[in-house]
Amino acid sequence: MPDKKKITLALKRGASCVGCDIAVVNFSEKLFELIEVADIVFSPTLLDVKYDDLIKMPDKSITIGLYHGAVRNSDNEEFAKIMREKCQILIAYGACAHLGGIPGLANVSNRAKIFETVYKKTFSTDNPEGIYPQTEWTDEKGHKLTLPEFYDEVYALDDVVDVDYYVPACPPTHVMNMQILNLIKGWVEGKLELPPKGSVIAEEKTLCDECPRNPGKGKKIKIDKLRLITEVEPDPEKCFLEQGILCLGPATRAGCGAPCIEANMPCRGCMGPTSRVMDQGGSMLSALASIFGVSENELELSEEDIEKFVSQMKDPLGCFYRFSLPKSLLHRVVQDK
Amino acid sequence: MSNNDDKLNILVFTCNWCAYAGADLAGVSRLQMPTEFRQIRTMCSARVDPEFILYAFKNGADGVMVAGCHPGDCHYIGGNYRTRRRMALLKLLLQQFGLNPKRFRLEWVSAGEGQKFAQVINEFVNEIKELGPSPYRKKQEVRDAG
Ligand code: SF4
Ligand code: SF4
Numbered sequence: 001m002p003d004k005k006k007i008t009l010a011l012k013r014g015a016s017c018v019g020c021d022i023a024v025v026n027f028s029e030k031l032f033e034l035i036e037v038a039d040i041v042f043s044p045t046l047l048d049v050k051y052d053d054l055i056k057m058p059d060k061s062i063t064i065g066l067y068h069g070a071v072r073n074s075d076n077e078e079f080a081k082i083m084r085e086k087c088q089i090l091i092a093y094g095a096c097a098h099l100g101g102i103p104g105l106a107n108v109s110n111r112a113k114i115f116e117t118v119y120k121k122t123f124s125t126d127n128p129e130g131i132y133p134q135t136e137w138t139d140e141k142g143h144k145l146t147l148p149e150f151y152d153e154v155y156a157l158d159d160v161v162d163v164d165y166y167v168p169a170c171p172p173t174h175v176m177n178m179q180i181l182n183l184i185k186g187w188v189e190g191k192l193e194l195p196p197k198g199s200v201i202a203e204e205k206t207l208c209d210e211c212p213r214n215p216g217k218g219k220k221i222k223i224d225k226l227r228l229i230t231e232v233e234p235d236p237e238k239c240f241l242e243q244g245i246l247c248l249g250p251a252t253r254a255g256c257g258a259p260c261i262e263a264n265m266p267c268r269g270c271m272g273p274t275s276r277v278m279d280q281g282g283s284m285l286s287a288l289a290s291i292f293g294v295s296e297n298e299l300e301l302s303e304e305d306i307e308k309f310v311s312q313m314k315d316p317l318g319c320f321y322r323f324s325l326p327k328s329l330l331h332r333v334v335q336d337k
Numbered sequence: 338m339s340n341n342d343d344k345l346n347i348l349v350f351t352c353n354w355c356a357y358a359g360a361d362l363a364g365v366s367r368l369q370m371p372t373e374f375r376q377i378r379t380m381c382s383a384r385v386d387p388e389f390i391l392y393a394f395k396n397g398a399d400g401v402m403v404a405g406c407h408p409g410d411c412h413y414i415g416g417n418y419r420t421r422r423r424m425a426l427l428k429l430l431l432q433q434f435g436l437n438p439k440r441f442r443l444e445w446v447s448a449g450e451g452q453k454f455a456q457v458i459n460e461f462v463n464e465i466k467e468l469g470p471s472p473y474r475k476k477q478e479v480r481d482a483g
């Protein structure tokens with residue numbers, strides 16, 4: 001139980017699409033229930049506040065801070081640290097803060113290549129002198145201007161600061177927000193204990209475990225062709241993988257309420273992996289490989305034949321780590337000989 | 338694993354029934370083999386989770402080989418059919434991560450193929466020597482330093 005009847009809440013974004021701010025608005029009428037127990041003291045999207053207002057607040061004066069977005073530049077890191085200082089409890093809210101999220105896919109590239117594409121090669125860019133963003137610039141009159149440093153790779157929130165809780169998904173769904181609301185309310189009213197530090201506020205099972213389309217334990221799925229969701233009209237009741245459509249359910253944590261499956265779209269894995277595996281991509285890779293059917297002429301197949309067969313899976317890295325590349329075992333793409 | 342640039346980290350997974358026995362035979366036959374590799378025995382090549390290999394590269398492996406029974410010879414009938422699909426897909430993934438495809442290798446070695454084991458291990462170690470340390474070693478150092 002907190003020491004006051006009403007707690008305070010702050011929302012800060014890093015490398016975010018702001019969808020996570022909108023997810024908070026998606027509390028809809030329940031937002032009033034939240035406001036009954038919590039004063040929102042800082043949120044650039046919802047309130048007329050300045051960064052200085054946050055900086056001036058005393059340390060640990062905010063009860064709960066929600067940080068959404070990844071850490072892509074020095075400004076994101078600086079404010080992650082400020083949030084850590086000002087908040088008693090810091091929550092990584094949404095896939096980007098949790099695992100790097102969509103911005104984390106930039107880890108297939110690096111700063112030099114990104115700058116070259118954006119500031120030189122794009123069709124609409126005219127930059128014959130090859131001027132790239134500088135972190136500092138002084139004009140003739142001595143006025144100094146600064147820009148944050150763009151990092152070589154993208155990080156998740158807990159790569160730069162200590163994080164108390166994680167709320168996954170891109171963005172956290174209404175079901176999940178209601179779970180947080182009940183937790184916060186229960187805690188403020190002294191009825192609920194907070195979960196252990198480091199918890200991911202969701203389920204420990206995989207999405208398949210909870211999916212109504214799950215063909216059932218023991219039933220072996222076997223496919224010989226992968227189909228793109230854009231090419232077929234998926235059966236609205238049958239398991240996507242059974243239909244040969246990539247679905248990240250076997251490698252993804254449950255708890256989102258499966259809104260995508262309900263809308264007849266396969267899961268893309270935004271909840272991240274369960275705590276039982278080290279790497280969402282490795283886990284999905286095993287799951288997919290095990291349903292690629294063994295053929296009758298298996299003994300005649302060479303490793304090249306098998307490689308050709310599995311290469312139906314286009315862009316495994318992008319599909320298996322769509323939301324978790326910075327938190328995968330290898331973090332990013334490298335250059336080898 | 339070692340972070341010393343001169344010392345290579347080469348990992349070889351061998352299945353208990355075929356590849357391990359093949360490696361053993363290569364040893365008792367006193368075939369010439371490099372000393373730069375470390376072997377991990379699993380009951381079946383299908384026990385080698387792709388995550389183990391990603392984990393090995395994360396922790397500084399410069400090359401990883403998975404060796405199992407020839408198709409049709411698996412002690413557990415079809416374990417290696419799964420292995421070959423997984424490893425083929427993993428190969429694509431590792432290439433996307435930027436690793437030179439020579440750093441990862443799948444081989445079938447039977448219990449009687451001591452000669453073949455010695456040959457592939459010689460080849461593999463030489464290839465890794467030519468490539469040198471994996472780029473993931475340096476990346477990891479930078480990240481660990483903050
Ligand atoms: S998690 Fe999704 S909605 Fe939230 S900031 Fe990232 S991309 Fe946007
Ligand atoms: S693979 Fe997808 S559709 Fe099939 S059971 Fe799992 S979550 Fe449901």
Ligand code: SF4
Nearest residue numbers: 256260267268270271
């Ligand atoms: S079904 Fe998959 S992609 Fe959709 S919200 Fe849940 S975890 Fe995310």
